[in-house]
Amino acid sequence: LFVSTKEDNDALLRIAEREPALSRDLLLPADGGGFRFVDDFRVLYLHPEFISAGKFTWDLLRFAEPENGRPVMRMAFDNIYRLGDRFPLLQGQDFMIPALVDMLRYRGVTPLFVELVPPGSAKGRVPFDPARWMVTFDHVLHVHLDEEERTPRTYVRVLKSSTGKFARRAFPVDFDRE
Numbered sequence: 001l002f003v004s005t006k007e008d009n010d011a012l013l014r015i016a017e018r019e020p021a022l023s024r025d026l027l028l029p030a031d032g033g034g035f036r037f038v039d040d041f042r043v044l045y046l047h048p049e050f051i052s053a054g055k056f057t058w059d060l061l062r063f064a065e066p067e068n069g070r071p072v073m074r075m076a077f078d079n080i081y082r083l084g085d086r087f088p089l090l091q092g093q094d095f096m097i098p099a100l101v102d103m104l105r106y107r108g109v110t111p112l113f114v115e116l117v118p119p120g121s122a123k124g125r126v127p128f129d130p131a132r133w134m135v136t137f138d139h140v141l142h143v144h145l146d147e148e149e150r151t152p153r154t155y156v157r158v159l160k161s162s163t164g165k166f167a168r169r170a171f172p173v174d175f176d177r178e
Contacts, residue, residue, distance in 0.1 A: 053092060
C-alpha cells in the first residue's frame with residue numbers, strides 16, 4: 001500500500017517504469033499496452049480537498065483493510081511535513097500522526113513514513129525539527145543531498161532505530177544502482 005499526498009497513480013506508474021528496481025517488482029504488462037501495478041500493490045492518492053482530520057484518518061484506516069482476503073502488512077506514506085498547507089482543515093497534526101501510527105500498529109500494519117525534508121535542513125538552514133518524528137517512529141532515517149561536494153551525492157544517516165546498534169555517521173547511497 002502506498003499513500004500519497006503528492007503523486008497520483010499515473011505519476012507513480014511513470015516513476016516505476018523508469019526505475020528498473022521498481023518495475024521488476026511492481027509492474028505487469030497491461031491489456032492494450034503499457035503497464036499496471038501488480039495486484040498486491042494499491043495506491044491511495046489523497047486529494048488536497050477540504051477534509052477534516054477525522055475523515056483523513058478514517059480514509060487511511062479503511063484503505064488498510066484486507067482486500068481479497070489478504071491482510072495488509074505494510075503501508076507507506078510520503079510527504080507529510082506540514083500537511084495543513086495542502087489540507088487546510090487538518091489541525092493537530094502533531095497529535096494526528098502519532099495516533100494514526102498507533103491505530104495502524106494495533107491493526108497489525110507496519111507504517112513507513114517517507115518525509116521529503118526541506119532542502120538545507122541537513123546543514124540547519126531550515127527550521128525543521130526532527131524531534132517530533134523521533135518520538136513517533138521506531139526507525140528514522142535522514143536522507144539528504146550534499147550539494148557542496150564537487151559532484152552532489154545523496155547521503156543517508158540513521159537517526160533512530162529500535163532494532164539494535166547503528167552509527168549516526170552519514171554514508172553515501174547511489175540510488176541508480178540496483
